[in-house]
Amino acid sequence: MAKRGSVLRVVSKDELEGALAKGFSAPIEPLVGVPVACADVRGLAAAAHEQGIAVACDLSLVGAACAAVRLGADVAFAPAADEGEMLVWVARGEQGIADAARGLLSAGREAGDPELALLEQRTRMWRASSDAAQVVASYLVCHPRVERVAYPGLRSDPSYEIASRTLENGFGPLVDVRLVGEGSWRRITCTPDDSMAQVARLEQRLRERLS
Incomplete structure (x- = not known):
């Protein structure tokens, strides 16, 4: 599969939850468990796609430190600055994108400079x-x-x-x-x-x- 791009949207929690209820896997968390371990996002995404299931990735902890869409997720999300909103990365491309994810390409609004600045700040804190x-x-x-x-x-x-x-x-x-x-x-x-x-x-x- 060719390398996929993504778009970053700002979506309400309710809208995201409604989309994830339609054909998505349980969200993958890159860092999970006790003791802590890193999940194989690429492998889990490939396995889900083989079963016709769209893949979501919860980046609440890791943020942009995990390029989940590049690794195969159809949707990835993390909290936005406002409590009722989420930052949502949505895969885009002509092939290999789950239908369940396409609706989120036009959901909410396009992320702007404030959201990009927030992600940059979180990346510095993560590092x-x-x-x-x-x-x-x-x-x-x-x-x-x-x-x-x-x-x-x-x-x-x-x-x-x-x-x-x-x-x-x-x-x-x-x-x-x-x-x-x-x-x-x-x-x-x-x-x-x-x-x-x-x-x-x-x-x-x-x-x-x-x-």
Whole structure:
């Protein structure tokens, strides 16, 4: 299939939900589960299309860091600035576009400069929080009180290869960790702040928790 383009629309939540109720798969989330892993958006989209099902991708967490339409989704969406609106990427082209998605090509309004600026701001925050998470995850891997670390940006992570071809500008802010002697996972959500400051706070928490 030729590389597909997309259009970015601003659509009401109700209109998007109505469209997704007609022939779409359950929305794919690129980062899912505990421990966190990266979903194979391309593979899941191809499998759905083989069954005649249109594919939607929920980018609420990752935003433009996942080029879902390029990977095969017919529709991808993320929250807009206004609570009742969504940013919706809709695949366009003469072939290979699900009929269920075509109606969204004219839904709502075309995204403008404010929406593009919002996406750019989110991309900067994603990149910074991903950089911090990479540092935190690498630190935890070497920590004597940590049994396992799950982060798609670690080369040892089972979903690293998928994440490398699915996500852009980093691997996200979510790091899951399991401490020695514990059976459950703990989630760390990193921020765009200084990574070493986050490591220092985490080390203090580990000392307090395990002292």
